[in-house]
Amino acid sequence: MVLSEGTIPEHENVSPAVTVRGSRRLFAGRFEIFPIMHEDLNWAIGGEAGDGIDSTGKIFARALSRAGRHVYTSKDFASRIRGGYTAYKIRTAVEPVESVVDRLDVLIALTERTIDENLAELHEGSVIIYDGEQATMQGVDVPEEMIGLDVPLQRLAEDAGGAIMRNVVALGAACEVAAFPIENLDEALEKRFGDKGRAIVENNREAARLGQEYVRENYDHDFGYGLETTDNDYVLLNGDEAIGMGAIAAGCRFYAGYPITPATDIMEYLTGRIEQFGGAVVQAEDELAAINLALGAARAGARSMTGTSGPGIDLMSETFGLVATTETPLVIANVMRSGPSTGMPTKQGQEDLNMMLYGGHGEIPRFVLAPTTIAECFHKTIEAFNLAEKYQVPVYLTADLSMAVTERTYEPEEFDMDAVEIERGKVVDGGDVEEWLDDQGRFRAHAATEDGVSPRAFPGTTDGAHMTTGLEHDELGRRTEDEDVRVEQVQKRQRKVETAREREDFEPREFGDPNADTLVLTWGSNEGAIREAMAQLDEVSVRLLSVPYIHPRPDLTEAVEAAEDVLVVEANATGQFADLIEQDTLERVQRINKYTGVRFKADELAAEIRDAVAKTEVTQ
Amino acid sequence: MSSDVHFTDFKSDKQPTWCPGCGDFGTMNGMMKALSETGNHPDETFLVAGIGCSGKIGTYMHSYALHGVHGRALPVGTGVKIANPDLEVMVAGGDGDGYSIGVGHFIHAVRRNVDMTYVVMDNRIYGLTKGQASPTSREDFETSTSPEGTNVPPVNPKALALSAGATFIAQSFSSDSQRHTELVRQAIEHDGFGFVNVYSPCVTFNDVDTYDYFRGSIVDLEDTDHDSGSFDQAKDRILDSDKEYIGVLYQDDDSVPYSEREGIEGSMADIPDGAPDGATDLVREFY
Numbered sequence: 001m002v003l004s005e006g007t008i009p010e011h012e013n014v015s016p017a018v019t020v021r022g023s024r025r026l027f028a029g030r031f032e033i034f035p036i037m038h039e040d041l042n043w044a045i046g047g048e049a050g051d052g053i054d055s056t057g058k059i060f061a062r063a064l065s066r067a068g069r070h071v072y073t074s075k076d077f078a079s080r081i082r083g084g085y086t087a088y089k090i091r092t093a094v095e096p097v098e099s100v101v102d103r104l105d106v107l108i109a110l111t112e113r114t115i116d117e118n119l120a121e122l123h124e125g126s127v128i129i130y131d132g133e134q135a136t137m138q139g140v141d142v143p144e145e146m147i148g149l150d151v152p153l154q155r156l157a158e159d160a161g162g163a164i165m166r167n168v169v170a171l172g173a174a175c176e177v178a179a180f181p182i183e184n185l186d187e188a189l190e191k192r193f194g195d196k197g198r199a200i201v202e203n204n205r206e207a208a209r210l211g212q213e214y215v216r217e218n219y220d221h222d223f224g225y226g227l228e229t230t231d232n233d234y235v236l237l238n239g240d241e242a243i244g245m246g247a248i249a250a251g252c253r254f255y256a257g258y259p260i261t262p263a264t265d266i267m268e269y270l271t272g273r274i275e276q277f278g279g280a281v282v283q284a285e286d287e288l289a290a291i292n293l294a295l296g297a298a299r300a301g302a303r304s305m306t307g308t309s310g311p312g313i314d315l316m317s318e319t320f321g322l323v324a325t326t327e328t329p330l331v332i333a334n335v336m337r338s339g340p341s342t343g344m345p346t347k348q349g350q351e352d353l354n355m356m357l358y359g360g361h362g363e364i365p366r367f368v369l370a371p372t373t374i375a376e377c378f379h380k381t382i383e384a385f386n387l388a389e390k391y392q393v394p395v396y397l398t399a400d401l402s403m404a405v406t407e408r409t410y411e412p413e414e415f416d417m418d419a420v421e422i423e424r425g426k427v428v429d430g431g432d433v434e435e436w437l438d439d440q441g442r443f444r445a446h447a448a449t450e451d452g453v454s455p456r457a458f459p460g461t462t463d464g465a466h467m468t469t470g471l472e473h474d475e476l477g478r479r480t481e482d483e484d485v486r487v488e489q490v491q492k493r494q495r496k497v498e499t500a501r502e503r504e505d506f507e508p509r510e511f512g513d514p515n516a517d518t519l520v521l522t523w524g525s526n527e528g529a530i531r532e533a534m535a536q537l538d539e540v541s542v543r544l545l546s547v548p549y550i551h552p553r554p555d556l557t558e559a560v561e562a563a564e565d566v567l568v569v570e571a572n573a574t575g576q577f578a579d580l581i582e583q584d585t586l587e588r589v590q591r592i593n594k595y596t597g598v599r600f601k602a603d604e605l606a607a608e609i610r611d612a613v614a615k616t617e618v619t620q
Numbered sequence: 621m622s623s624d625v626h627f628t629d630f631k632s633d634k635q636p637t638w639c640p641g642c643g644d645f646g647t648m649n650g651m652m653k654a655l656s657e658t659g660n661h662p663d664e665t666f667l668v669a670g671i672g673c674s675g676k677i678g679t680y681m682h683s684y685a686l687h688g689v690h691g692r693a694l695p696v697g698t699g700v701k702i703a704n705p706d707l708e709v710m711v712a713g714g715d716g717d718g719y720s721i722g723v724g725h726f727i728h729a730v731r732r733n734v735d736m737t738y739v740v741m742d743n744r745i746y747g748l749t750k751g752q753a754s755p756t757s758r759e760d761f762e763t764s765t766s767p768e769g770t771n772v773p774p775v776n777p778k779a780l781a782l783s784a785g786a787t788f789i790a791q792s793f794s795s796d797s798q799r800h801t802e803l804v805r806q807a808i809e810h811d812g813f814g815f816v817n818v819y820s821p822c823v824t825f826n827d828v829d830t831y832d833y834f835r836g837s838i839v840d841l842e843d844t845d846h847d848s849g850s851f852d853q854a855k856d857r858i859l860d861s862d863k864e865y866i867g868v869l870y871q872d873d874d875s876v877p878y879s880e881r882e883g884i885e886g887s888m889a890d891i892p893d894g895a896p897d898g899a900t901d902l903v904r905e906f907y
């Protein structure tokens with residue numbers, strides 16, 4: 001099941017479908033086990049918020065990654081029913097994984113509800129690890145076709161030195177179930193608890209071993225998993241971290257933000273790190289302030305950034321026009337979640353495309369970049385800073401919840417710092433400022449040049465002093481209502497977009513069969529799930545164009561005209577990207593929309609694509 | 621450099637369109653004088669102006685400047701100064717800009733104590749929008765939007781500042797040119813957030829808070845035994861609604877400005893052509 005490839009960038013790995021290899025019937029003790037042997041594993045730990053779910057999940061993810069296995073994680077924050085439930089899910093394989101599937105093989109359930117929440121994903125032979133000695137777990141009812149492992153997590157943790165380590169006991173038990181060498185946990189535990197002292201690390205290692213031994217002694221059998229390890233060294237990071245690291249790599253020195261899920265991780269990542277590179281993070285009093293703080297830093301010449309999610313974008317739209325009309329380079333990260341209003345704050349959504357394209361009164365060019373993978377979050381952040389400065393525009397860098405808070409493994413070379421190039425555009429210094437003075441020695445900060453880009457003098461540059469304003473202004477940055485000057489300034493700002501189109505490569509990422517009749521178009525984080533869906537679709541050959549440049553964007557007319565079925569996949573109800581494609585190409589497209597708040601899954605996308613194509617065949 | 625900068629170097633060639641007699645003329649002149657007297661240069665000064673009649677100052681002065689969105693001047697100035705602590709940063713705006721739409725930012729700017737100067741041209745009216753009540757308008761002040769008075773007590777910005785941890789609070793009067801210049805100069809020289817509220821009368825829309833009114837009621841703290849280092853005395857003067865004091869109400873000599881506290885040195889504008897040294901360590905952290 002190898003993916004047919006179009007132009008796959010070198011740094012991207014081809015992802016296989018769910019690989020289910022081998023088949024063997026197991027009789028072990030009183031269990032009859034689902035007759036498959038898994039090379040990949042879908043694992044989860046779930047409980048109440050505050051149970052340390054996230055950090056335990058991360059320890060296991062890191063252990064897998066250190067053992068040379070690929071990992072893709074996802075999080076369930078809140079419930080379909082009521083608050084409190086949270087889970088950390090891991091999909092791991094030797095080959096790269098970049099999507100979630102509807103399957104759960106091993107579940108550590110700290111609460112009864114964790115089992116209920118995951119019933120749809122659990123299957124015959126799934127293993128559920130729980131602590132039957134807990135009062136709340138007395139009534140646990142493990143479905144007959146599944147395997148319940150009742151492990152006294154808390155008691156064993158106490159034996160190891162403290163009840164607080166019960167999740168780590170569970171990790172040890174899970175290692176035994178998955179036949180994953182427990183030594184791999186050691187380094188991850190060191191990383192997590194190292195700063196708390198040797199004793200704590202050792203206690204945790206002991207706790208894990210107690211969990212492992214308990215399963216070995218009490219449930220003596222082979223669960224059918226054999227998690228192969230490799231010598232590969234991977235790094236494990238989420239989209240927000242990739243954006244933060246990209247920002248530092250790009251020379252960003254100033255970040256202002258107001259906490260909001262799922263963008264906060266960017267600010268938290270930068271805090272404590274950017275300072276080491278001479279920068280600062282300011283926690284603003286609100287997003288109105290955040291964007292103005294970032295604007296001020298950018299006017300001072302710093303590479304500057306702010307970040308938020310939908311509700312914050314609403315507030316920032318007040319100042320967006322000011323940033324754009326003063327031609328200030330600024331990167332605004334919009335990590336989308338589900339709206340409108342407060343919506344579903346911890347759920348996936350790609351609903352703010354129109355807001356980014358059209359938000360703010362008046363007409364003003366802006367750039368919108370939408371990285372399609374976690375690694376691309378890093379690369380596109382660097383590109384966003386370069387574009388912002390080269391064209392002196394605000395750049396929306398938009399990720400979404402499912403990418404922002406999802407950890408994924410990569411080869412470290414993917415984040416090659418030596419390859420980073422900084423392009424600052426038309427910055428003038430003491431030497432060349434003179435070229436840009438008018439006959440009275442005044443700096444022409446908004447000079448209407450041929451390419452639309454004006455010179456930029458950082459404060460402190462001799463003879464460069466100038467003002468700029470949100471009022472319509474002349475080339476000196478001073479207020480005007482002169483008709484000719486107004487038209488000239490509108491056109492010069494607009495011209496920057498044309499210049500960028502000419503100079504930059506705003507190409508989509510292409511996968512699959514370039515000659516396929518079925519064309520799938522998407523933007524943002526859906527790329528991975530679609531690629532895995534394609535690998536499942538033996539009978540339908542698909543060409544995928546995954547578009548990271550929303551504005552300015554590539555012209556997809558030829559591709560759309562050449563295809564029989566054009567399917568546009570996005571996580572919103574109305575099809576905002578599909579609207580753009582129809583507007584650009586004057587062709588009708590089919591829409592695959594998901595707005596449940598849950599990310600696209602490979603299996604369901606495969607079914608959707610299959611259905612859509614079948615429907616066309618019937619009507620023909 | 622101080623000796624060869626004249627205050628007129630801070631003047632642009634745009635002629636102000638303020639009404640003849642507007643207090644903002646005097647306010648601006650004092651700012652330009654204070655800037656030159658403190659050895660600043662237009663090429664190393666950044667002025668952020670609010671929106672209002674007062675905000676037009678960005679056009680009439682010469683320096684690096686941004687005339688932004690109504691109420692958001694302080695965050696912009698804060699960003700400029702943090703990104704380049706070598707610049708002299710001055711923020712100027714009206715009472716509506718600073719104490720109504722921007723009052724949230726005012727409190728937080730005070731708390732951060734960034735080393736910059738904030739001059740509020742307080743005319744107790746909305747000038748640019750032609751005469752509506754402002755947050756500092758008196759309770760019985762009749763305007764187009766408050767025909768029977770505002771019926772709410774005015775904001776006391778100096779009290780807000782003091783309670784938010786201000787390290788420098790001064791009040792001046794635009795027509796007392798020498799004293800006003802002196803107070804702005806002290807605010808510039810202060811190591812931290814220098815806040816100067818300026819009585820800057822609107823001759824067109826405010827017939828209550830006039831030059832005559834201020835001349836008749838102002839008490840200069842210099843003529844009293846006021847100790848500006850005393851928080852309690854500052855509090856008493858600031859809450860005394862019977863008098864219009866001018867002078868330095870409060871100054872904390874132990875003030876540590878933001879950049880010093882956070883260890884920020886030099887301009888953030890200077891960056892290498894590639895990723896900064898040590899960036900690869902960031903990747904290693906993710907092992």
Ligand SMILES: Cc1ncc(C[n+]2csc(CCOP(=O)(O)OP(=O)(O)O)c2C)c(N)n1
Pocket residue numbers: 671672673674675690713714715716717718741743745746747748749754
């Ligand atoms: C968001 C927004 N709301 C309203 C306005 C209209 N507006 C411009 S200036 C102003 C008030 C000005 O009052 P003040 O800050 O006291 O300045 P003054 O004109 O008195 O100097 C208002 C309401 C605006 N520009 N922006």
Ligand code: SF4
Pocket residue numbers: 637638639641642643644673674743747748821822823824825
């Ligand atoms: S309206 Fe008032 S504040 Fe505005 S310029 Fe005229 S006098 Fe000055």
Ligand SMILES: [Mg+2]
Pocket residue numbers: 672714715716741742743744745746747754
């Ligand atoms: Mg006013």
